[in-house]
Amino acid sequence: MAYDAGDTTDHDLTDHDFTDHAPVRDWVNDWDWLDDQWGSNAIDIWNDVREQCPMASTERYGRAFMPVTMDAVSQVAHDTENFSSIWVNVSRPDAPRRPAPPITSDPPDHAEHRKLLLGPFSPKKIQQMEDEMRAYCRDLIADLDGLDQVDAAERYTQHIPVHGICQITGIPEGDADLFRDWIHRNFQLAPRDNTVRMQVMTEMSAYIDGILKDRLENPNGDMLTDIANAEIDGEPVDWELKLGYVRLLIIAGIDTTWSALGSGLWHFAQHPDQVARLVEVDNDDLLWQTASEEVLRYYAPVTMARKVIADTEVAGCPVHTGDQMLLTFPAANHDPEAFENPEEFQIDRARNRHVAFGLGVHRCLGSNLARLEMLVGMQEWIRAFPNFSLDPDGVTTWANGQVRGPRNIPVLLNR
Numbered sequence: 001m002a003y004d005a006g007d008t009t010d011h012d013l014t015d016h017d018f019t020d021h022a023p024v025r026d027w028v029n030d031w032d033w034l035d036d037q038w039g040s041n042a043i044d045i046w047n048d049v050r051e052q053c054p055m056a057s058t059e060r061y062g063r064a065f066m067p068v069t070m071d072a073v074s075q076v077a078h079d080t081e082n083f084s085s086i087w088v089n090v091s092r093p094d095a096p097r098r099p100a101p102p103i104t105s106d107p108p109d110h111a112e113h114r115k116l117l118l119g120p121f122s123p124k125k126i127q128q129m130e131d132e133m134r135a136y137c138r139d140l141i142a143d144l145d146g147l148d149q150v151d152a153a154e155r156y157t158q159h160i161p162v163h164g165i166c167q168i169t170g171i172p173e174g175d176a177d178l179f180r181d182w183i184h185r186n187f188q189l190a191p192r193d194n195t196v197r198m199q200v201m202t203e204m205s206a207y208i209d210g211i212l213k214d215r216l217e218n219p220n221g222d223m224l225t226d227i228a229n230a231e232i233d234g235e236p237v238d239w240e241l242k243l244g245y246v247r248l249l250i251i252a253g254i255d256t257t258w259s260a261l262g263s264g265l266w267h268f269a270q271h272p273d274q275v276a277r278l279v280e281v282d283n284d285d286l287l288w289q290t291a292s293e294e295v296l297r298y299y300a301p302v303t304m305a306r307k308v309i310a311d312t313e314v315a316g317c318p319v320h321t322g323d324q325m326l327l328t329f330p331a332a333n334h335d336p337e338a339f340e341n342p343e344e345f346q347i348d349r350a351r352n353r354h355v356a357f358g359l360g361v362h363r364c365l366g367s368n369l370a371r372l373e374m375l376v377g378m379q380e381w382i383r384a385f386p387n388f389s390l391d392p393d394g395v396t397t398w399a400n401g402q403v404r405g406p407r408n409i410p411v412l413l414n415r
């Protein structure tokens with residue numbers, strides 16, 4: 001299978017200044033998802049922008065747009081004729097890009113890559129992981145014995161998704177620090193810095209190349225063995241694409257759920273009334289489901305992007321070939337046209353058609369796993385520490401950019 005190794009922008013950016021990292025003062029005309037305010041204030045920022053217009057713009061990464069309404073986000077996500085996934089984050093347009101299918105593929109190729117990875121993420125397969133996942137969470141909690149004050153991100157939320165993805169794929173869990181370092185550099189630094197992006201891709205590819213080659217020689221039936229031997233229409237998949245599959249699973253499977261689960265614990269640490277309602281009911285009560293879905297709606301961590309590949313219009317605004325388009329799923333989740341009282345966190349919200357997992361052909365492939373990790377992670381923590389609260393002397397820091405969530409959550413356990 002051939003692959004498209006990415007391309008460069010269609011704009012002339014010879015004299016463009018990509019070094020403008022000044023704090024944003026005008027979010028409508030000069031937004032920046034790596035600005036220091038984004039991590040902890042993004043919801044307010046999107047709401048402010050929406051009151052002024054449906055779509056913001058910036059020139060900091062070349063021309064890039066940020067739609068903030070459900071209508072506009074949905075239009076872009078469903079339109080694969082005018083918007084391509086060849087660029088899935090807003091970065092310098094001359095950034096080196098490598099394929100990581102299916103997320104970087106467009107139809108018709110997209111479907112066959114997605115099909116190759118789907119099996120282990122089916123509802124049935126994921127459900128079978130529940131008991132083991134609970135045992136894992138309880139072990140993490142047992143390790144907190146004797147402590148009254150902890151960082152719930154460092155000791156709990158950051159580990160659960162690594163465990164999940166490693167259980168499914170066969171990726172070595174002992175290398176978790178390496179994965180978190182790649183993810184940090186990839187999302188927080190690379191959009192502005194091509195050297196960092198190249199370094200991360202090279203390091204990840206070398207690591208994955210070693211594991212996949214090992215599976216060719218020593219097949220053990222895990223998902224990595226299947227990927228190492230993957231074929232489409234009887235033809236071996238290009239090796240570069242196989243590296244891309246695994247890069248994507250590591251990048252997409254870890255800090256996404258880490259952020260969602262972390263946001264949930266950060267939220268509940270400040271809402272003892274809601275925790276009291278959860279503790280009252282069984283784990284299979286609908287309230288746990290609605291609570292988890294409301295965390296996903298309210299704190300949706302993932303913002304994607306597209307490259308404009310044909311001149312068209314979004315929310316009445318012309319966009320041109322080569323422009324970048326943020327797919328602000330989290331902002332759409334706060335659109336009052338789509339949700340009743342979106343600024344209220346309603347633990348029992350009955351109608352909740354949030355788009356935290358995206359829309360259209362690229363809708364999240366790992367959503368069953370993410371939902372299991374969130375539910376089990378929140379249940380085990382809240383049952384163990386029903387009186388936990390945010391530590392008033394601690395500071396929560398939020399990751400900004402593509403995957404937004406609390407990177408440390410200082411809490412008092414109040415056993």
Ligand code: HEM
Pocket residue numbers: 077085088102103104114161165248249250252253254256257260300301302303304305327329355356357358359361362363364365366367369370
């Ligand atoms: C709460 C956690 C998660 C959230 C909010 C989330 C969100 C998303 C979103 C918004 C997309 C759409 C991308 C687009 O339109 O370009 C997506 C795609 C994807 N996600 Fe997730 N994700 C989560 C967890 C996971 C996990 C645990 C995995 C496991 C590996 C995963 C794997 C993927 C993959 C492979 C795709 C690409 C699907 C395709 O292109 O067909 N995600 N995710």
